[in-house]
Amino acid sequence: MSDGVSLEARGLDKHFGNLHVTRSLDLGVSTGRIHALIGPNGAGKTTALSQMSGELRSDAGTVHLDGVDITDIDLPGRVDLGVCRSYQTSSPFPDFTVGENVALALLAAEEKRFRFFTRASADTGRRHRAEELLHDVGLDVDASTPVTALDHGTTRQLEIAMVLATGPSILLLDEPMAGLAPGEVAMLADLLRRLREKHGILLVEHDMDVVFSIADEITVLADGAVIATGTPTEIREDGNVQALYLRDER
Amino acid sequence: MSRIAPGRDGIPDETHVERTTWWRPLLITVLVLVLVGIAPFLVDAVGLGYLQRSLTRVVILGLAAVALDFIVGYGGLVSLGHAMFLALGSYTTGVLLVHLSRGEGLATGQALIAWPLSMLVGALFGLGFGVLALRTRGVYFIMVTLAFNQMMFFLFNTLEPYGGDDGVRLPERSRLGPLSLEADLTFFYVCFTLLVLTVIVFNILIRSPFGWVVRGARDNELRMKAIGARTPRYQLAAFAISASFASLAGALAVNESQFLSPDISHWTQSGELLVMIIVGGMGSLIGGVIGAGVLLVLEELAIDFTNNWQFFVGIGLILIVLVARRGVAGLLLGRHRNV
Numbered sequence: 387m388s389d390g391v392s393l394e395a396r397g398l399d400k401h402f403g404n405l406h407v408t409r410s411l412d413l414g415v416s417t418g419r420i421h422a423l424i425g426p427n428g429a430g431k432t433t434a435l436s437q438m439s440g441e442l443r444s445d446a447g448t449v450h451l452d453g454v455d456i457t458d459i460d461l462p463g464r465v466d467l468g469v470c471r472s473y474q475t476s477s478p479f480p481d482f483t484v485g486e487n488v489a490l491a492l493l494a495a496e497e498k499r500f501r502f503f504t505r506a507s508a509d510t511g512r513r514h515r516a517e518e519l520l521h522d523v524g525l526d527v528d529a530s531t532p533v534t535a536l537d538h539g540t541t542r543q544l545e546i547a548m549v550l551a552t553g554p555s556i557l558l559l560d561e562p563m564a565g566l567a568p569g570e571v572a573m574l575a576d577l578l579r580r581l582r583e584k585h586g587i588l589l590v591e592h593d594m595d596v597v598f599s600i601a602d603e604i605t606v607l608a609d610g611a612v613i614a615t616g617t618p619t620e621i622r623e624d625g626n627v628q629a630l631y632l633r634d635e636r
Numbered sequence: 637m638s639r640i641a642p643g644r645d646g647i648p649d650e651t652h653v654e655r656t657t658w659w660r661p662l663l664i665t666v667l668v669l670v671l672v673g674i675a676p677f678l679v680d681a682v683g684l685g686y687l688q689r690s691l692t693r694v695v696i697l698g699l700a701a702v703a704l705d706f707i708v709g710y711g712g713l714v715s716l717g718h719a720m721f722l723a724l725g726s727y728t729t730g731v732l733l734v735h736l737s738r739g740e741g742l743a744t745g746q747a748l749i750a751w752p753l754s755m756l757v758g759a760l761f762g763l764g765f766g767v768l769a770l771r772t773r774g775v776y777f778i779m780v781t782l783a784f785n786q787m788m789f790f791l792f793n794t795l796e797p798y799g800g801d802d803g804v805r806l807p808e809r810s811r812l813g814p815l816s817l818e819a820d821l822t823f824f825y826v827c828f829t830l831l832v833l834t835v836i837v838f839n840i841l842i843r844s845p846f847g848w849v850v851r852g853a854r855d856n857e858l859r860m861k862a863i864g865a866r867t868p869r870y871q872l873a874a875f876a877i878s879a880s881f882a883s884l885a886g887a888l889a890v891n892e893s894q895f896l897s898p899d900i901s902h903w904t905q906s907g908e909l910l911v912m913i914i915v916g917g918m919g920s921l922i923g924g925v926i927g928a929g930v931l932l933v934l935e936e937l938a939i940d941f942t943n944n945w946q947f948f949v950g951i952g953l954i955l956i957v958l959v960a961r962r963g964v965a966g967l968l969l970g971r972h973r974n975v
């Protein structure tokens with residue numbers, strides 16, 4: 387497709403007990419593209435994203451990064467390879483400041499051996515990179531702000547800065563805009579457009595206006611199975627999608 | 637760039653809640669240590685000189701509690717197995733002393749050999765048990781460490797060459813280089829010096845990149861993995877380090893009592909260490925020392941007044957935890973981040 391990096395799932399399957407949550411799912415994303423994964427609550431979007439990020443083992447199917455099978459590589463291992471996910475619920479580390487949260491993501495991703503005796507906060511290079519990342523995502527609060535003092539919108543920005551800190555080429559974002567005010571959504575959408583230049587983004591999102599305006603490709607999940615995949619225009623006109631999903635939403 | 641939350645920098649008003657300044661935990665740490673350091677003279681001055689040896693016990697158990705707080709308060713891994721690491725230190729150092737008193741070859745009373753060796757044994761067992769225990773988390777981790785502790789307890793009780801369940805008296809203490817530790821005051825200050833070093837080491841560790849990952853994993857291990865950290869390795873290393881310092885405390889304890897006994901490995905000793913850090917303030921390091929001191933004072937007070945002292949110690953502990961949910965250190969520090 388493009389000459390960047392591509393992450394691809396082939397025939398993923400997942401059961402939770404009797405519940406068949408992912409049904410032979412094929413899904414791919416590559417640099418320069420935003421691939422939106424939509425579907426009603428409980429459709430299995432988060433589960434699919436967890437399988438692609440290495441957090442959940444699949445019952446069947448494979449995940450490939452640039453054609454290389456990475457199915458057996460775990461969550462931190464895939465971060466090393468440049469695949470990093472965010473979570474539907476914000477979960478910054480409450481014990482650390484805004485800047486330290488980003489610095490923690492920087493050092494967690496780069497740390498290849500234990501360093502016991504240096505002060506983590508004394509690394510000015512890392513501190514500056516953390517501040518740059520905060521600036522990049524448009525979070526202009528003082529880096530020494532306690533993370534617990536951020537409101538919901540700014541916490542969502544911090545989450546993206548932490549994902550970027552791991553140096554990923556593929557971002558797996560789980561409802562990054564959930565709960566944001568309209569103005570905040572628009573700005574985050576701008577950010578994702580900018581990030582698309584150098585990253586591939588798999589975006590789980592409920593806000594249909596955003597999805598249809600920024601996605602290059604949309605896949606619709608229902609009960610763990612793909613019911614449609616295509617460009618926004620194709621999806622908008624797809625009878626199945628309108629019947630099964632969009633009508634309820636609107 | 638534009639910022640997302642319009643107005644007020646996206647920061648709600650609580651931002652300006654008082655936060656402890658960075659030096660306050662350090663100040664309290666230093667004050668507590670100074671107080672412990674001059675305690676032998678204080679108790680003498682008020683005619684309580686008989687407390688001298690109890691003070692040494694406070695220092696030794698405080699050292700173990702600081703090590704335990706590292707894995708519990710900063711690592712989020714509640715270990716009910718630290719008594720076995722105390723015992724491993726006691727037996728390593730004690731066994732060497734027993735053989736020395738029997739005039740046998742490789743035995744040594746040299747602390748510079750025996751104590752580091754105790755720490756090494758503690759670290760190795762910490763690695764071994766840690767690998768297995770860290771397959772679980774939460775309540776299961778508590779149960780697994782407790783199970784290992786009981787296993788070791790029974791093992792120590794069957795060590796017939798060293799008195800089995802009766803234990804064995806040690807005729808002399810370790811020697812530290814050329815320094816005799818037979819004088820209680822000398823021994824106190826050796827233990828105190830090691831306590832200070834331990835507090836310094838763990839304060840450095842919690843601020844290191846290693847410590848950041850351990851602390852992050854306490855709050856959200858999955859998230860820590862999702863930003864690339866292989867958390868189990870960090871937790872295993874943290875567990876072994878904590879075990880190693882607990883074994884150092886064990887080596888000191890057997891010198892204090894001059895009695896090598898499996899009793900120190902009883903699981904209630906693990907529980908007592910936990911109570912110390914809960915009372916003193918979990919996630920503060922120095923809280924372990926405070927807790928050890930509080931427990932001793934409560935015991936001394938209660939023993940003087942009643943035979944049912946354990947009951948009253950229990951009541952006292954409940955009161956402290958009710959008044960101060962983050963322990964005594966929490967009271968002194970106010971709202972604080974565990975940096």
Ligand SMILES: Nc1ncnc2c1ncn2[C@@H]1O[C@H](COP(=O)(O)OP(=O)(O)O)[C@@H](O)[C@H]1O
Nearest residue numbers: 402405407425426427428429430431432433434
């Ligand atoms: N760990 C789990 N154990 C059991 N069931 C789960 C688990 N995670 C998700 N599920 C179930 O799988 C289905 C899909 O969940 P999820 O992937 O979170 O959906 P979505 O993100 O699309 O809302 C839901 O019915 C949910 O209840």
Ligand SMILES: [Mg+2]
Nearest residue numbers: 431432433474
């Ligand atoms: Mg979801």
